Amino acid sequence: MKISHKSNRSNFFRALREGFYFYSSLLAIFFFFSFTIPLLFSFIPTLAASSIEELEEIKPDEGIVIGTGIIVGENISEARNSAINSGFLKGVENYLIGKLGLHSVADNLQMLDEEILSRAKDGIQDYQIVSEFQTDRYVKVLMKIRVNRALLDKGLESLGFLESDNPKANVLFMVSEKQSDLPPVYWWHEPFSQISLTQTEVSLIRLFEDKGFRVINKSFYAPGEDYDDSMLRMHLSNEDAVKWGKIFSADMVIAGDANLYGDSWASIFLKALRVNDGLVLAQGYREAVLGDNHEDERTAVGLAIDSWARDMISYVLNGIEPAKGSINTIEIVLEGLTDYRGFIDFKHFLSTNFPEIRFLLEKRLKKESITLSLNLSTNSNTLAKKIQNLPDKPFSCEIDNLNEQGFTLTIK
Numbered sequence: 001m002k003i004s005h006k007s008n009r010s011n012f013f014r015a016l017r018e019g020f021y022f023y024s025s026l027l028a029i030f031f032f033f034s035f036t037i038p039l040l041f042s043f044i045p046t047l048a049a050s051s052i053e054e055l056e057e058i059k060p061d062e063g064i065v066i067g068t069g070i071i072v073g074e075n076i077s078e079a080r081n082s083a084i085n086s087g088f089l090k091g092v093e094n095y096l097i098g099k100l101g102l103h104s105v106a107d108n109l110q111m112l113d114e115e116i117l118s119r120a121k122d123g124i125q126d127y128q129i130v131s132e133f134q135t136d137r138y139v140k141v142l143m144k145i146r147v148n149r150a151l152l153d154k155g156l157e158s159l160g161f162l163e164s165d166n167p168k169a170n171v172l173f174m175v176s177e178k179q180s181d182l183p184p185v186y187w188w189h190e191p192f193s194q195i196s197l198t199q200t201e202v203s204l205i206r207l208f209e210d211k212g213f214r215v216i217n218k219s220f221y222a223p224g225e226d227y228d229d230s231m232l233r234m235h236l237s238n239e240d241a242v243k244w245g246k247i248f249s250a251d252m253v254i255a256g257d258a259n260l261y262g263d264s265w266a267s268i269f270l271k272a273l274r275v276n277d278g279l280v281l282a283q284g285y286r287e288a289v290l291g292d293n294h295e296d297e298r299t300a301v302g303l304a305i306d307s308w309a310r311d312m313i314s315y316v317l318n319g320i321e322p323a324k325g326s327i328n329t330i331e332i333v334l335e336g337l338t339d340y341r342g343f344i345d346f347k348h349f350l351s352t353n354f355p356e357i358r359f360l361l362e363k364r365l366k367k368e369s370i371t372l373s374l375n376l377s378t379n380s381n382t383l384a385k386k387i388q389n390l391p392d393k394p395f396s397c398e399i400d401n402l403n404e405q406g407f408t409l410t411i412k
Contacts, residue, residue, distance in 0.1 A: 062146045065090040069139045079139040091145040092120040101314025123152045171213045172250040179260045200258040203302035245275035264290040266301035272316045281319035282312035330380040332372045336411035
């Protein structure tokens with residue numbers, strides 16, 4: 001068979017063209033990734049910085065939370081929803097702790113869980129997912145959320161934790177301030193003179209006004225009011241501090257002293273006194289030291305006061321409520337029941353006959369007794385008398401161990 005030289009040349013040039021196109025394509029791909037990939041990665045820090053800037057712009061009713069959702073049966077979508085709902089719950093929990101204080105939330109956790117936390121999603125106004133990732137077991141989301149303060153406060157109000165229309169409680173500060181190498185300053189030493197606010201008073205005013213109190217202006221003092229020499233001492237007895245509180249029509253007096261050691265170290269001792277009965281609601285000692293790189297605008301004494309408030313303010317808020325005629329929390333130890341149905345009937349009896357009971361839940365269940373926790377707008381003594389004197393009760397009972405915290409009720 002004769003092979004044509006023309007055919008060989010044609011095949012050679014065809015192969016050469018195909019090779020050229022192949023290597024041209026490789027070069028095009030090479031140059032594309034050489035320039036595009038670095039350019040793409042150059043945007044990543046910008047995107048990350050943008051997310052960080054969004055996280056830094058947090059308003060008072062916002063928060064940053066991390067939610068987790070477990071993957072069940074390869075259902076990624078459901079796990080993601082669970083992670084988001086988990087973040088909602090954390091956001092509402094943080095709001096309640098900030099609003100009521102840790103101790104108040106701990107003391108009323110079951111009530112708050114049943115009435116607010118179980119519907120945490122309703123308390124979220126809006127949210128933004130900043131970042132998320134998943135493993136083969138779970139999904140995690142980093143979220144910026146904004147709570148619905150009006151809705152949550154309305155729920156707390158209905159449970160008796162907040163008041164909407166009642167007047168604010170009046171607070172009077174009687175805290176001396178001693179700076180290094182200077183005599184102590186305390187306004188009640190010369191009640192008629194006009195003394196500038198101390199650092200301690202400025203920090204106290206900021207704290208208590210933020211908590212909803214009305215700070216009494218000492219310049220409105222009436223010179224005709226009676227006081228004695230013991231009320232002019234720097235270290236006041238509880239009785240004398242309460243006397244000043246009554247002169248100024250205060251609901252509460254914050255008494256104590258503050259010591260400032262230079263600009264970076266301060267210590268305080270504060271106690272909160274309820275004026276109507278002289279009860280000490282809270283007291284404690286705190287100190288604070290500013291670091292070398294401290295950029296907070298607060299002073300050392302301000303930081304010490306804030307530290308005191310983190311542990312004490314919930315006791316102050318709860319303790320001042322009875323003086324304002326709001327909500328009391330008591331316990332009833334219920335004995336003599338023979339079955340659970342009887343307990344249900346007793347709860348119905350309380351809720352239908354006593355409108356002063358705002359909320360009721362079972363706190364401890366034992367074989368021989370059940371302890372109920374009640375929020376009510378009266379006191380335990382008044383409620384016990386009303387139960388005893390109520391006509392046509394479906395049971396007879398005996399009340400023992402009556403005190404301010406509650407009583408024992410035995411069904412006969």
